[in-house]
Each structure stands twice: as C-alpha cells, then as structure tokens.
Amino acid sequence: MGIRWQEKVSDRSGSIHASFNMPMGELNSHPDPIRFTGGTPSPEFLPIEHLRDANRRAWDVEHTVMYYGDTEGYPPLRKRISQRMAQRNVDVSPEQIMVTNGAQQGLDLVSRVFLNPGDTVIVEAPTYFGALQVFDMFQATYESVELDDGGMIPESLEAALNRAERPKFIYSIPTYQNPTGVTISPERRGRLLEIADRYNVPFVEDDPYGELWFGDSGAPPLRADSDDVIYLGTFSKTIAPAIRMGWLCPPPELQPILQHAKEATDISSDRIVQRMVVQATDGGWLDEHLNEARKDYAERARRFFAALEEHMPEGTTWTSPDGGFFVWVTLPGDADSFELLFEVAKDGVIYLPGSIFYVDGRKSSSFRLGFTTLPMKRYEEGLARLGASLKRLLSS
Numbered sequence: 232m233g234i235r236w237q238e239k240v241s242d243r244s245g246s247i248h249a250s251f252n253m254p255m256g257e258l259n260s261h262p263d264p265i266r267f268t269g270g271t272p273s274p275e276f277l278p279i280e281h282l283r284d285a286n287r288r289a290w291d292v293e294h295t296v297m298y299y300g301d302t303e304g305y306p307p308l309r310k311r312i313s314q315r316m317a318q319r320n321v322d323v324s325p326e327q328i329m330v331t332n333g334a335q336q337g338l339d340l341v342s343r344v345f346l347n348p349g350d351t352v353i354v355e356a357p358t359y360f361g362a363l364q365v366f367d368m369f370q371a372t373y374e375s376v377e378l379d380d381g382g383m384i385p386e387s388l389e390a391a392l393n394r395a396e397r398p399k400f401i402y403s404i405p406t407y408q409n410p411t412g413v414t415i416s417p418e419r420r421g422r423l424l425e426i427a428d429r430y431n432v433p434f435v436e437d438d439p440y441g442e443l444w445f446g447d448s449g450a451p452p453l454r455a456d457s458d459d460v461i462y463l464g465t466f467s468k469t470i471a472p473a474i475r476m477g478w479l480c481p482p483p484e485l486q487p488i489l490q491h492a493k494e495a496t497d498i499s500s501d502r503i504v505q506r507m508v509v510q511a512t513d514g515g516w517l518d519e520h521l522n523e524a525r526k527d528y529a530e531r532a533r534r535f536f537a538a539l540e541e542h543m544p545e546g547t548t549w550t551s552p553d554g555g556f557f558v559w560v561t562l563p564g565d566a567d568s569f570e571l572l573f574e575v576a577k578d579g580v581i582y583l584p585g586s587i588f589y590v591d592g593r594k595s596s597s598f599r600l601g602f603t604t605l606p607m608k609r610y611e612e613g614l615a616r617l618g619a620s621l622k623r624l625l626s627s
C-alpha cells in the first residue's frame with residue numbers, strides 16, 4: 232500500500248515553494264544563452280587560494296574544537312564582525328552579534344520568532360524573492376511599499392502600515408537594493424525610522440550589498456541610526472556565498488529568543504568555517520580585497536550603463552545604482568517583461584522578469600540585470616542581443 236504522504240504533511244507545508252516560479256526549461260531554446268540572472272561575486276574576487284590557506288590554519292585545533300560550539304558564534308569572529316560594523320558607524324559589541332548560516336538563516340530565525348499565520352510583513356515593491364520564500368513558509372500576508380530612486384517612499388510606507396492588519400516588521404534592503412540597486416536617500420532615513428517607531432513596527436534590515444559601493448565610501452546601515460533595527464549581514468557577496476557565513480544583530484531584548492531558535496535549528500554554525508573566516512580576514516585582508524572588488528565593479532557598472540545607453544530601445548529607463556550587483560531596467564509603454572522573456576530567450580538572453588519580485592503578482596515592464604557574475608565582454612554582447620531583440624519585439 233505505502234504511506235499516503237499527502238495526509239501527513241503539515242498545513243504549513245502547502246506554503247513551502249521554490250525561491251521563484253519560472254519555467255526555466257522553456258528558456259533553453261538558444262545554444263549559447265547569456266544569463267543576466269547571477270547575483271554573485273565576479274570569479275576573480277572569489278578568493279579560493281586565500282580561503283584554502285585560511286582553512287588549513289583553521290584546522291590547527293585541539294580535539295575539543297570537534298565538539299559542539301557556542302550557538303551565538305565563535306567569539307573572535309563576533310569581535311571581527313563588530314569591528315567591521317563599527318567601520319560603518321554601527322556601535323555594537325561582539326556580544327550583540329549572532330553568527331548565522333548566511334543572511335538567509337537570519338531571515339528564517341526572525342520569521343520563526345515573529346510570525347503567526349496571517350501576520351503582515353511590510354515589503355518593498357519589488358523585493359528579494361528568497362525573503363518571500365521564507366515569509367511564505369510562515370504563512371505571512373503582505374503590504375507593499377513603493378520605491379523610487381531614493382528607495383522606500385515614506386508616504387507609501389505609512390499607507391502600507393495603515394492598511395496592514397497585525398504588521399510585524401518592515402523588511403527592507405536599504406542599500407543597493409535587490410533587485411533595483413537603489414539606496415534609501417539620507418533625507419528619508421530619519422523619516423522612515425520615525426514612521427516605524429510611531430507605528431511600533433521595526434525594520435528588518437537585510438544588507439548583503441552595503442559594503443560594495445562604487446565611489447569612495449557608502450551609506451551606513453539604517454542600524455547606525457536606530458537600535459531598534461534588526462540587522463542582517465553576510466559574507467556571501469564580500470567573500471563567497473559557498474561559505475554560508477552571515478550574522479544577525481538584533482536588539483538585546485530579542486537576542487535570547489533568537490539564540491534559542493538558532494540552537495533548535497542547527498545548534499551552531501560550522502566551527503571550522505567560522506575559524507576560517509577569522510583567519511581569512513586577519514590583518515585587514517578583507518578591506519584590501521573589497522577595495523579591489525569595488526574598483527572592478529564600478530568599472531563594470533560604467534561599461535554596463537554605456538552598453539545600455541547604446542543598445543536599449545528608445546524610452547527605456549534604468550536605475551543608476553552606486554553599488555551592489557544589479558540594475559533595474561524598465562521598458563516603455565505597457566510591455567510585459569515576463570511574456571517578452573520567452574521571446575528574448577530565443578535570441579540568447581535570459582533576465583529575471585519584474586513580476587517575480589512583487590508580492591501582489593503585478594504585471595511588470597521591468598527586469599533585473601546582474602553585472603558581476605560573467606566576464607564583461609559577455610554582458611556587452613548580451614546587451615547588444617537584448618537591445619536588438621527588444622527593438623524588434625516592441626515594434627511588432
């Protein structure tokens with residue numbers, strides 16, 4: 232007979248789904264597609280040799296290190312992270328840092344602690360689909376806040392809070408946002424935090440790209456302006472996503488419960504990898520590494536904008552991020568970037584269509600382009616292909 236598994240799974244399991252819903256198999260019609268979908272560091276800034284050496288040193292341990300580690304993380308790593316936060320004007324002690332398996336685990340732990348089924352999460356429109364995947368698992372409902380070039384629009388945040396039933400937190404990627412690349416402007420930060428405070432709804436700040444500015448310096452995290460912000464950091468974009476190392480910096484009141492949630496989930500993050508990150512970041516290595524990466528990404532962005540200018544159909548607009556990994560392109564008129572994707576894929580280009588970044592399933596004339604994963608020449612060829620394809624499709 233066999234077990235009838237569908238009768239056994241939880242109600243909640245009906246809300247578990249893939250990070251985004253796209254028929255990728257249908258996009259394989261071209262023999263050599265150029266994918267703008269990546270959101271990872273450029274291969275030359277994935278420091279394999281350096282991590283191999285650091286890892287060897289990280290294994291120089293007593294047998295006791297083979298036991299379970301502290302749930303909140305390896306003390307020297309927490310200290311290193313608090314020093315890095317201080318460089319960006321965030322004053323937190325090592326004891327306030329909790330090591331996580333990437334920012335994604337931070338999102339999961341925060342959701343476990345905050346969300347009852349039906350609670351509202353206030354999200355940016357558009358936002359990171361991997362966060363929605365987590366919030367959905369906890370059966371959240373949503374209200375959307377609109378963005379412009381200065382990030383979250385305060386009036387839209389207030390309207391969303393007014394509409395929301397049982398709002399629990401405001402999920403935001405304030406700096407070099409995924410997917411748009413925009414950053415909350417200095418003038419708006421205070422107002423947004425004041426609104427959050429007045430409505431008694433905290434910000435959850437997800438900040439994977441905040442250290443990847445193109446100019447001389449970047450914006451400090453929102454956490455620098457308020458102790459009530461729950462901050463999520465990660466080494467995924469600054470070192471490598473494979474190491475699964477991130478951190479949470481919660482208000483002290485929440486720390487014990489988040490720690491218990493982490494203990495219940497995985498007891499602790501990998502003790503050796505935590506040691507490896509400490510070894511790898513010794514002696515200011517990460518700052519030097521990031522300085523090189525920032526210069527390279529800035530040059531990539533410059534060439535990318537020039538290629539967009541050269542190839543995109545008339546009336547197309549795009550954001551002009553000053554950091555991060557993404558540009559958000561908006562087509563003229565009422566083009567549907569999801570429908571168009573199936574056609575441009577035949578011409579050898581794959582982007583992420585705007586609609587997958589919205590909670591309300593709205594049609595979108597925008598799409599996300601990443602510019603850090605492939606060699607620049609490929610992206611330039613891809614933008615030429617994309618431009619030609621779109622010009623033909625939009626005029627027919």
Ligand SMILES: Cc1ncc(COP(=O)(O)O)c(C=O)c1O
Nearest residue numbers: 333334335359409437465467477
């Ligand atoms: C906004 C955002 N949050 C979280 C993550 C996941 O980060 P991590 O690899 O640290 O889990 C990503 C990865 O792309 C992201 O873009």
